Amino acid sequence: MMNYSALKDWHNSHKESALIGRYITLHNIQPLIDKLSGLFSVAVLGYSVENRPISKITFGTGPINILGWSQMHGNESTTTKALFDLFHWFDSNKEESAVNRLLTEFTFTMVPMLNPDGAEAYTRINANKVDLNRDAQDCTQPESLILKELYTSLKPDYCLNLHGQRTIFGVGKPPKSAIVSFLSPSQDALRTVTHSRKKGMAIISDLNEMLQEFIPDSVGRYDDGFNINCVGDTLQHKNIPTILFEAGHFPGDYDRETTRVFMFLSLIRVFESVLLLKSEETPSSNSYFSIPENKKCFFDYIIRNIDLPEIGVTDMAIQFEEKLVGDQLNFIPKIAQIAELVDFIGHLEIDLASEKPRVPADFSFEIGNIIEEIQVNGKLPTTFSVKSNNIL
Numbered sequence: 001m002m003n004y005s006a007l008k009d010w011h012n013s014h015k016e017s018a019l020i021g022r023y024i025t026l027h028n029i030q031p032l033i034d035k036l037s038g039l040f041s042v043a044v045l046g047y048s049v050e051n052r053p054i055s056k057i058t059f060g061t062g063p064i065n066i067l068g069w070s071q072m073h074g075n076e077s078t079t080t081k082a083l084f085d086l087f088h089w090f091d092s093n094k095e096e097s098a099v100n101r102l103l104t105e106f107t108f109t110m111v112p113m114l115n116p117d118g119a120e121a122y123t124r125i126n127a128n129k130v131d132l133n134r135d136a137q138d139c140t141q142p143e144s145l146i147l148k149e150l151y152t153s154l155k156p157d158y159c160l161n162l163h164g165q166r167t168i169f170g171v172g173k174p175p176k177s178a179i180v181s182f183l184s185p186s187q188d189a190l191r192t193v194t195h196s197r198k199k200g201m202a203i204i205s206d207l208n209e210m211l212q213e214f215i216p217d218s219v220g221r222y223d224d225g226f227n228i229n230c231v232g233d234t235l236q237h238k239n240i241p242t243i244l245f246e247a248g249h250f251p252g253d254y255d256r257e258t259t260r261v262f263m264f265l266s267l268i269r270v271f272e273s274v275l276l277l278k279s280e281e282t283p284s285s286n287s288y289f290s291i292p293e294n295k296k297c298f299f300d301y302i303i304r305n306i307d308l309p310e311i312g313v314t315d316m317a318i319q320f321e322e323k324l325v326g327d328q329l330n331f332i333p334k335i336a337q338i339a340e341l342v343d344f345i346g347h348l349e350i351d352l353a354s355e356k357p358r359v360p361a362d363f364s365f366e367i368g369n370i371i372e373e374i375q376v377n378g379k380l381p382t383t384f385s386v387k388s389n390n391i392l
């Protein structure tokens with residue numbers, strides 16, 4: 001196995017600096033695709049609803065076919081950044097024997113942005129307002145057809161379904177933020193642990209082991225309820241081991257620049273794990289189910305013991321709404337809950353110790369209201385809103 005601390009250091013100084021922050025569009029990645037070296041071949045697979053090109057990037061000469069795609073949900077860009085870091089890493093280190101081995105064992109096909117219209121608009125859905133990850137059977141959308149045609153012709157040995165998850169997910173007891181989560185999807189309603197599913201589980205167990213060194217107790221396992229309309233479930237149903245990546249929230253890192261490195265490390269580890277699996281008759285997947293399941297138990301902020309007019313002393317949760325304003329992604333703090341939040345944790349918590357907040361006379365503490373800052377007597381105001389970097 002490679003030295004993952006050294007890989008993390010490499011990433012720190014060599015990550016693709018043209019891609020920073022959460023709002024990543026085709027404008028950002030196209031120049032990088034255009035200047036990829038001769039190690040890579042690029043082809044346009046087709047066009048999105050709004051006629052943006054969807055490209056695949058192929059490299060390596062080996063017999064094991066790996067297919068990955070990112071930004072199927074347009075606002076989930078962390079794994080796209082990690083893919084370009086991966087391209088850069090392969091290109092910079094291709095002479096090294098361990099890297100060269102990957103290039104001769106595998107042929108990689110990566111679609112870095114399956115939903116470029118959603119990326120532009122910063123939405124999960126495509127331009128026809130369809131969730132592409134619920135369109136795997138009907139394939140009503142051009143983006144879904146492009147992916148289907150690709151996996152049908154390529155017949156991949158493994159698939160990587162690359163996503164991002166919201167800040168609300170935690171793992172373990174007491175819960176920590178689910179910085180990354182994985183799933184080896186079910187391929188039937190009984191969630192049978194088939195041979196193909198077991199391969200995915202073995203790889204995820206291995207990913208978890210590697211990541212525990214860096215982010216202990218912060219790796220989650222996604223719910224494995226079967227839905228044939230999801231792409232991962234469809235592929236697993238065809239006995240193609242598929243791994244769902246979910247890039248989550250590292251505390252304080254709303255740009256997901258820290259999570260990005262763990263996605264990069266995980267991609268490389270998948271390839272190493274697949275090579276290990278090659279030599280095993282029966283993949284061992286024992287530790288997969290010991291990875292704690294994700295649960296929705298976090299808010300961006302929780303204000304404890306706030307004394308509200310007409311309500312009295314209670315807790316208040318604030319959750320960011322991510323909103324694109326021009327080319328800038330803003331995180332709008334909105335009141336999400338007003339209740340005793342004993343089973344929830346804030347990524348940041350403030351205890352007002354029953355003090356009455358000073359607010360404008362016309363402000364009402366209601367769910368959905370924007371709350372930019374809060375102040376109590378004798379203390380500096382706490383400001384909630386943050387902005388993501390953007391590079392345009």
Ligand SMILES: [Zn+2]
Nearest residue numbers: 073076163164
């Ligand atoms: Zn997603």
